[in-house]
Structure formats: structure tokens, C-alpha cells
Amino acid sequence: MSSAASVAVSEEQDERYYRIGEVSRITEIRPFVLRYWEEEFPLLQPVKGHQGYRLYRQQDVDLVLKIKRLLYDEGFTIAGARRHLRDLENGGGLEAAVEELTASTGDRS
Numbered sequence: 001m002s003s004a005a006s007v008a009v010s011e012e013q014d015e016r017y018y019r020i021g022e023v024s025r026i027t028e029i030r031p032f033v034l035r036y037w038e039e040e041f042p043l044l045q046p047v048k049g050h051q052g053y054r055l056y057r058q059q060d061v062d063l064v065l066k067i068k069r070l071l072y073d074e075g076f077t078i079a080g081a082r083r084h085l086r087d088l089e090n091g092g093g094l095e096a097a098v099e100e101l102t103a104s105t106g107d108r109s
Contacts, residue, residue: 015057015058016057016058017047017049017055017056017057018055018056018057018060018061019053019054019055019056020034020035020046020053020054020056022056023056023060023061023064026061027061027064027065027068029064029068034054034064035054037064037067038054040078040082041063041067041081041082041085042082042086043063043085043086043089044060044063044064044067045060046060063085066085067081067085070084070085
């Protein structure tokens with residue numbers, strides 16, 4: 001095995017995983033809400049352990065916190081937050097925001 005491959009494997013093994021109860025405590029979101037968000041937000045896909053437990057990576061926890069901010073602090077609907085996250089992932093965050101603002105003001109330049 002090359003040294004680059006062994007570094008990648010060791011980094012993967014060092015990655016921290018959180019069970020749903022831990023994520024619930026960290027994010028202050030109830031477990032049933034986390035499970036519901038997994039259905040509503042395709043980007044949120046924790047891995048399943050060999051016993052079927054949900055195992056959240058740090059990137060999943062960060063996404064949960066981002067979803068929470070969009071829904072609870074910024075007042076997005078679930079559909080709006082899903083669209084916003086999808087646009088950000090596709091690199092169209094700014095363009096989508098401008099288009100949304102233009103549509104909401106009725107300005108059709």
C-alpha cells in the first residue's frame with residue numbers, strides 16, 4: 001500500500017462518529033426530528049453501523065446545525081431550506097438568492 005493510501009485509510013479510521021442521541025444533545029434537536037430531517041433533506045445521510053445504528057460524521061452534525069439555523073432562525077420552510085442547500089451545493093447560492101429576491105419584489109428586468 002502506498003503512503004498516500006495508508007494516510008487516507010488512517011484519516012478515515014480517525015473520523016469521529018456520533019450516535020443520534022449525541023447529535024440530539026449537541027444540536028438540541030430531538031431524535032425524531034433528526035430522523036424526519038433525514039427524509040426531507042437528501043444531503044443529510046448518516047451512515048448506518050453494522051448493528052443498524054445511525055452514525056453521524058462531523059459534516060452531518062454541521063449540516064444539522066445549518067438546517068436548524070435555516071428553519072428556526074431564518075424562517076425558511078422545509079422546502080425552501082432544501083432548495084437553498086441544494087443551490088449552495090450546486091454552486092448557485094448567490095445566483096439563486098438574487099433570483100429569489102427579484103421574484104419576490106416583482107422586478108422582471
